Amino acid sequence: MGEKISSTQVDFAIIGAGMAGCKIAYHLSQFASCVLIEQSSPIKPYLNAKVMCKHSWNWYSELDIGNSSNCQISTLSHWKTIYASREHEAIIDGHEFQEQLGVVFNEYELRDWYLSHADRNNFEIFWNQKCIEAKRISSTQVGDQKWKIISQSTLRPKDKTDESKTIVFLAKCVILATGSTELEVPNNIQSVFGFEPLKQLHSISYSFSASPEILDQNLPVQYIYRLHPQVSLKGMLFLNRTVEFFTIGFVDDASYPEMSTKFHRILRNYKPIQRYFKDVTPNPNTLTDKDFHYGTTCVGQISSIVKDGVIAIGDAAGLLYSMYFEGTLGIGASTNILAEELQSILQNGENFSSFNLKSYEDRVNREISERYLLAGRMAKELFYQFGESPPFSIWDVYLQNINDLSQVRKNIHDAYVNPNLKEYPLDNDFWVGEQLFHRLPSMKKVVLLPKFLQFKLKYSS
Numbered sequence: 001m002g003e004k005i006s007s008t009q010v011d012f013a014i015i016g017a018g019m020a021g022c023k024i025a026y027h028l029s030q031f032a033s034c035v036l037i038e039q040s041s042p043i044k045p046y047l048n049a050k051v052m053c054k055h056s057w058n059w060y061s062e063l064d065i066g067n068s069s070n071c072q073i074s075t076l077s078h079w080k081t082i083y084a085s086r087e088h089e090a091i092i093d094g095h096e097f098q099e100q101l102g103v104v105f106n107e108y109e110l111r112d113w114y115l116s117h118a119d120r121n122n123f124e125i126f127w128n129q130k131c132i133e134a135k136r137i138s139s140t141q142v143g144d145q146k147w148k149i150i151s152q153s154t155l156r157p158k159d160k161t162d163e164s165k166t167i168v169f170l171a172k173c174v175i176l177a178t179g180s181t182e183l184e185v186p187n188n189i190q191s192v193f194g195f196e197p198l199k200q201l202h203s204i205s206y207s208f209s210a211s212p213e214i215l216d217q218n219l220p221v222q223y224i225y226r227l228h229p230q231v232s233l234k235g236m237l238f239l240n241r242t243v244e245f246f247t248i249g250f251v252d253d254a255s256y257p258e259m260s261t262k263f264h265r266i267l268r269n270y271k272p273i274q275r276y277f278k279d280v281t282p283n284p285n286t287l288t289d290k291d292f293h294y295g296t297t298c299v300g301q302i303s304s305i306v307k308d309g310v311i312a313i314g315d316a317a318g319l320l321y322s323m324y325f326e327g328t329l330g331i332g333a334s335t336n337i338l339a340e341e342l343q344s345i346l347q348n349g350e351n352f353s354s355f356n357l358k359s360y361e362d363r364v365n366r367e368i369s370e371r372y373l374l375a376g377r378m379a380k381e382l383f384y385q386f387g388e389s390p391p392f393s394i395w396d397v398y399l400q401n402i403n404d405l406s407q408v409r410k411n412i413h414d415a416y417v418n419p420n421l422k423e424y425p426l427d428n429d430f431w432v433g434e435q436l437f438h439r440l441p442s443m444k445k446v447v448l449l450p451k452f453l454q455f456k457l458k459y460s461s
């Protein structure tokens with residue numbers, strides 16, 4: 001009683017229906033049988049604005065982002081970013097270089113589009129099922145191993161039917177799209193498959209709505225990234241604005257109760273952001289802890305993203321530009337590359353050994369990790385961990401350089417729009433770092449010179 005063997009054995013079992021899981025399900029269902037297993041309830045419409053830089057658009061060609069008459073989801077053109085600190089604000093405006101920086105979209109719409117366009121003849125979704133165990137089982141044929149995955153219902157006992165309590169799936173290959181959720185729990189699904197744990201941070205956010213006209217008046221930029229030591233020493237206060245709403249929140253390593261207390265204070269009292277709330281709904285003063293959206297994010301790629309018969313994508317692989325917590329690039333690149341590789345393995349009648357899957361990992365590393373994601377780690381180290389006192393003074397100097405030097409603005413603009421991240425010019429970042437160093441007060445230069453030299457040596461080799 002209580003155990004149901006899924007009737008179909010599938011080529012691929014995808015665990016997790018975040019943006020990565022939904023997108024890979026769409027691609028794989030075009031040529032193979034797959035199941036998507038998600039611990040939460042079916043996605044209900046919700047608001048969560050995400051920035052997608054122009055350099056990622058090619059990885060989402062099925063959505064035709066950037067083509068306003070045919071784009072498959074609603075987007076707001078992203079022209080302006082404000083980078084800010086306690087003291088300074090600096091703007092990157094795409095108009096200066098005649099090219100928009102990207103778009104801002106609603107995460108819900110993107111996930112929903114992929115699920116509703118996946119080929120339902122090949123694909124089934126199991127909601128409210130949490131994968132808890134997995135075993136590799138051999139068959140008589142050499143190289144023909146399968147995964148047996150066991151999932152349990154996450155519904156409350158009174159909502160469960162007997163047969164939905166536990167499900168066993170048999171799949172040739174597993175795709176781990178589990179993001180960075182629940183990593184603190186021992187035996188989380190990431191470690192069940194033998195992957196190293198991700199380093200995790202907490203996030204808290206809320207989305208406010210208003211007409212586009214009101215938002216245009218209150219908020220003529222689409223993305224704000226603010227570093228402030230009293231908000232967090234580990235992450236930023238961010239604001240992503242799309243057509244009829246904006247999402248505001250911050251990232252930190254504090255507990256959720258501590259973060260929600262702080263978030264109330266920020267929303268009610270933090271002066272630089274009060275102008276954004278004029279005539280929006282709901283009124284920030286009416287919110288309670290329960291209204292906030294609590295999440296997690298990760299900080300950096302795990303050392304290996306494939307094992308025999310199992311592959312990690314998106315946040316589960318740690319494919320994030322860690323300075324800005326930009327995940328849509330890693331999701332786009334990893335899902336597209338993986339779909340191509342898996343199709344070729346199936347067509348050639350090969351198995352899903354780590355040897356055959358290695359080209360997925362190599363391509364992801366070449367396309368985004370070796371240069372662009374490395375630049376993200378460099379920036380994170382420079383601005384968050386340089387041991388400066390008071391914290392973030394390096395960030396302040398950076399903001400002044402953005403305002404004063406058009407070449408710094410141009411380099412940042414290029415990083416947003418250049419789709420060829422395989423050849424991302426790290427020298428541009430080193431040059432920006434040198435300009436930053438030149439502008440430091442003399443005493444700081446003396447103290448920080450050895451660190452800057454060490455830093456350059458570490459990352460340029």
Ligand SMILES: Cc1cc2nc3c(=O)[nH]c(=O)nc-3n(C[C@H](O)[C@H](O)[C@H](O)COP(=O)(O)OP(=O)(O)OC[C@H]3O[C@@H](n4cnc5c(N)ncnc54)[C@H](O)[C@@H]3O)c2cc1C
Pocket residue numbers: 015016017018019020021037038039040049050051052129130131132177178179180181182189203204205240249250251295296297313314315316320325326327328329331
């Ligand atoms: C506050 C914040 C703001 C951000 N803003 C941006 C932005 O503007 N632009 C950008 O590019 N990136 C942004 N990011 C990063 C981006 O949101 C993530 O990279 C992205 O959401 C990760 O998607 P994913 O599908 O890999 O993982 P997730 O969205 O975390 O999805 C994982 C799914 O797996 C499910 N799951 C986990 N374990 C199991 C299990 N055992 N069984 C079944 N299901 C399971 C979870 O329930 C979840 O639905 C932001 C991140 C944060 C935290």
